Amino acid sequence: MPIKVYNSLTRKKEEFVPVKEGSVTMYVCGPTVYSLSHIGHARSAVSFDVIYRYLKYRGYKVKYARNYTDVDDKIIKRANEEGADPKELAERYIKEFDDDMEALGIEVPTYRPKATETIKEIIEVTKKLVDNGSAYAVDGDVYYSVRKKKDYGKLSGKNIDDLESGARVEVDERKEDPLDFALWKTSKPGEPFWESPWGPGRPGWHIECSAMCMRWLGETVDIHGGGKDLIFPHHENEIAQSESATGKTPYVKYWLHNGFVNIEKEKMSKSLGNILNIRDVVKDHTSEAVRLFLLSSHYRSPIDYSEDSLREAEAAMERFYKTLQRINAEWPETSGVDVCVQCNEGRFTEILQAMDDDFNTAEVIGNIFKEVGKANRLMDEAKASGKHEGLIEFSYILSMFHEASEFLGIFGRTPEEYFNEKNSRAVLPAGEIERLIIERNDARKNKDFKRADEIRNGLLEKGIVLEDGAKGTTWSVKG
């Protein structure tokens, strides 16, 4: 069964056939590290994390590179404002980004190149472009000449003349064409620089990705990803310079782009002041709830972030782990029993088909929750009939969860792990809560329900929910 992916280049879903059978090369544009990463970065990271995991799950040997842009105008500007060294500032935010990625349960890519560690290759590619006439040097700057590439604009569906009539392009007298873009920039005094054939300077934005891609993955890669906004000009320019440098077409076989995250129906932007950092989201919600929220829509669709939608995701996550907890308690013999869910055509096949269809995680999640309902129903039936039967079915369901967690990166923990993370947000110390539970249960024994309810309501006001189960009272943090 082939995997199908939507290719931005052809604007169609295509059968995924990597250049080299059995292995996949994948490059995703990472962050420019000058501030904390926001929920939009999280979406891109989670989307491609799932794609990476799924390709591996399907048996491909995947080389995955995600870069850090650690030299750039914004970094230099921010460093100047803070009176910091640009290099030190970039390193600091790389660390912050890595922490956010870890908090979101994102697997570490095979390679995490930095622009500043790829200068040699950047200069080589630039030199090649100058030598073959695709680029020209002026006063220590090097520009790529868009007119030299006949198919410039093929990814974004634009043509050069339309773009120029748009007149939003800044005119630089030294450029042969307003759309020409910098491969190499002369450094101003005090800015970081590297020696080059054109004098001291630093790389332009687009060239670094081409250089890193070629350095780590080769001249043609299978998948190149990033946010939709990168299609133009960034990825368009990457194609132009890479194909001009290597003479090989295509530079990228499948272009994948994730949709945006809006905040309460508005675009996230600095002017609106509604930038939502990953850090702040993960502080208030479990990481799996955040991932569930992001994966509940297709990766190409826009999604709208709101506190309500995160709460819903958290409620759903809780439903999942409560069910798991119940299976563990009522069917302990299922633990460790592994059923091969892929061995026969079955319900798991539907999940794989959904993933094969352009990574439709939303449908997969729907299927998972169908199984959650089914498991609860079976347990209720067993309880009602007094027959402890159907062990295989529970093992099958648990195995499906486990299997899906490998590529979704959710549904894979133990209930204890999940609730520990969640309950670590409690505003009261656990000991204090336990003490109140004991006090309340004494009251209940003495039929002093007024006092019992007082305690329960008091805790609820602090965000602690009590549940009286067959095995005693448990508490959790309100979602």
Place this chain on the structure above:
RNA sequence: GGCGGCGUACCCAAGUGGUAAGGGAGCAGUCUGCAAAACUGCCAUUCAGCGGUUCGAAUCCGCUCGCCGCCUCCA
């Protein structure tokens, strides 16, 4: 102006030719001291609107309305 996308219940969201997944909210019931959780039942004769193709359309085509993104640094 150019290019692209979207419109499915109260909210979120799959489904892209065979008769509407899933989550959340709500209502009723079982359970409970009462709750909570879980389960059961109810909750879109209908997929923005209007035409067309078809035995059959939310799915394909045309038009209309509404919303959004990119074209400038941006995930």
